[in-house]
Amino acid sequence: MNDYYSVLGIDRNATDGQIKRSFRRLAMKYHPDRNRGNERWADNTTRLLIEAYKTLTDQAERMVHDSRLRRSEQRDLFLFRMRQKR
Secondary structure, eight states, X not given: OOOHHHHHTOOTTOOHHHHHHHHHHHHHHHOGGGSTTOHHHHHHHXXXXXXXXXHHHSHHHHHHHXXXXXXXXXXXXXXXXXXXXX
């Protein structure tokens, strides 16, 4: 699962303005027109940024994302602790 907060380089309590500012900065940086020779990578990165922006600016989708992210982190912590016990 992608952590859209990490994708945009923001905190989990970021405001809509912070999300928008970070998205615009990264979209310009990774735009395919600015990354000649790496168009495919830049296109995929830009698509991921757009997906993150759309998810985090829609409050309902953001709540679902946060819930899934917490469950994923809890699962990872559980698996880490299980490996420690061996």
